[in-house]
Amino acid sequence: MxxxxxxxxxxxxxxxxxxxxxxxxxxxxxxxxxxxxxxxxxxxxxxxxxxxxxxxxxxxxxxxxTVAFGRYRVGAVAHTGDLANLHTVGRGLFLKQPRRPANNDLMEREATALRRIAEVGDPRYLPYVPRLVDTFRHRDPRNGQERRVNVLGSVPHLLSVAEVIRIRPDGLDPRDAAWIWRRLLVALGLAHRAGVVHGAVLPEHILIETTDHGVVLVDWCYSVVDGLDHVPATVPAYADWYPPEIHNRQPPGPGTDIAMAARSMIALMGGYAPAALVAFADGCSLPSVRSRPDDAWALLAELDDLLERLYGARKFRPLNL
Structure with missing residues (x-):
C-alpha cells in the first residue's frame, strides 16, 4: 500500500x-x-x-x-464472575455481560432485584448493594447473539471474602469478621424488607472495603422477588453451601440468605471462630427454612449483644491484610 x-x-x-x-x-x-x-x-x-x-x-x-456496547466502550475483562464478565467503563462503573446468552434471564433477575431495592429500600443503606445504572440488550455484530447487559455502580477496589479466605487460610480474627457480618446483615435487611431474597450469599459475592469497613453484596442474578419463584441456579463450586430449599427448588425466604451468610462468616473466621459464634451460626442454619431466623435486623441486634459479651464495646479495628 x-x-x-x-x-x-x-x-x-x-x-x-x-x-x-x-x-x-x-x-x-x-x-x-x-x-x-x-x-x-x-x-x-x-x-x-x-x-x-x-x-x-x-x-x-x-x-x-475496545468493543462498543450501546453508548459504552469497553476494553479487557476486569473481573470474571460465576456467569458473566465485568468491564470497567468509568470510576465505580462496571458493564456486566453474560458469557452465554442462555443466562440472559439471570441478568434480568439482577436488574429486577436491584431496581426494586432502589425503589423501596431505605436510602441510608443502598450503598450496601450495587446501583443499577443501565440495562439493555446488546447484539454481537460478529455472530448475532443477543445478550442482556447490566451497567452497575459500586465502590471500586473491593476485595471479596473469598479472597480474604485465600489470604488468611487459617482464619480471620473474629473481631475483624464481626464488622463484616454486621454489615452483611444490614445488606440483607435492606433487601428482605424490599421483598428480595439474594439466593447466593457466598464468599465470592460478599465484597469488603478494608479501610473504611464497607460491605457490598453483589451478584443478584440468583435473586427471587416476593417469594414467587425458586432460586434458578447454583454456583457449582459452592454446591454444598446451599440450604435444602434451594436444592429442592422450593421458594426461598430471608432465612435462606441468613443461613448462607452464617456459613460464609464461619468459613471466614476458620479456626479462630469461638464456640459462641459457631453456636449462633448453627442457629441460623437449621435444616428447615421455617425454623431459622427470618428478620436480619432483629438478628443483627442479637449478634451485637453476643459480640459485646465476648469482646466488650465496639471499637474500630483497622484491617490490615
Whole structure:
C-alpha cells in the first residue's frame, strides 16, 4: 500500500483492527497510514476524503481493543464472575455481560432485584448493594447473539471474602469478621424488607472495603422477588453451601440468605471462630427454612449483644491484610 487512495480504501473497508493496522506491528501500521492520510500532505481535490479517513483512523486507533456496547466502550475483562464478565467503563462503573446468552434471564433477575431495592429500600443503606445504572440488550455484530447487559455502580477496589479466605487460610480474627457480618446483615435487611431474597450469599459475592469497613453484596442474578419463584441456579463450586430449599427448588425466604451468610462468616473466621459464634451460626442454619431466623435486623441486634459479651464495646479495628 503506497497511495493515498489505497489508504482511504483500507480505512473505509477494514472490519477489524488487525485488518487495518496489521498483526505484526500495529503501531507501525498506524503511523504508516497516518503519514499517508495526513490532510497537510493531500492534494486539494483529495483533502476532504483524506481528512475524513484520517479522523476515522485516529478514532479507530484510540479505541483499539475496545468493543462498543450501546453508548459504552469497553476494553479487557476486569473481573470474571460465576456467569458473566465485568468491564470497567468509568470510576465505580462496571458493564456486566453474560458469557452465554442462555443466562440472559439471570441478568434480568439482577436488574429486577436491584431496581426494586432502589425503589423501596431505605436510602441510608443502598450503598450496601450495587446501583443499577443501565440495562439493555446488546447484539454481537460478529455472530448475532443477543445478550442482556447490566451497567452497575459500586465502590471500586473491593476485595471479596473469598479472597480474604485465600489470604488468611487459617482464619480471620473474629473481631475483624464481626464488622463484616454486621454489615452483611444490614445488606440483607435492606433487601428482605424490599421483598428480595439474594439466593447466593457466598464468599465470592460478599465484597469488603478494608479501610473504611464497607460491605457490598453483589451478584443478584440468583435473586427471587416476593417469594414467587425458586432460586434458578447454583454456583457449582459452592454446591454444598446451599440450604435444602434451594436444592429442592422450593421458594426461598430471608432465612435462606441468613443461613448462607452464617456459613460464609464461619468459613471466614476458620479456626479462630469461638464456640459462641459457631453456636449462633448453627442457629441460623437449621435444616428447615421455617425454623431459622427470618428478620436480619432483629438478628443483627442479637449478634451485637453476643459480640459485646465476648469482646466488650465496639471499637474500630483497622484491617490490615
Amino acid at each position: 503506497t497511495t493515498l487512495e489505497d489508504a482511504i480504501r483500507l480505512v473505509n473497508e477494514a472490519g477489524t483492527d488487525e485488518e487495518l493496522f496489521g498483526s505484526a506491528d500495529p503501531h507501525r501500521g498506524y503511523l504508516r497510514l497516518a503519514a499517508l492520510l495526513h490532510p497537510d500532505r493531500a492534494e486539494p481535490d483529495a483533502k476532504a476524503a483524506a481528512t475524513d479517513a484520517f479522523v476515522m483512523l485516529t478514532n479507530r486507533w484510540r479505541a483499539r481493543g
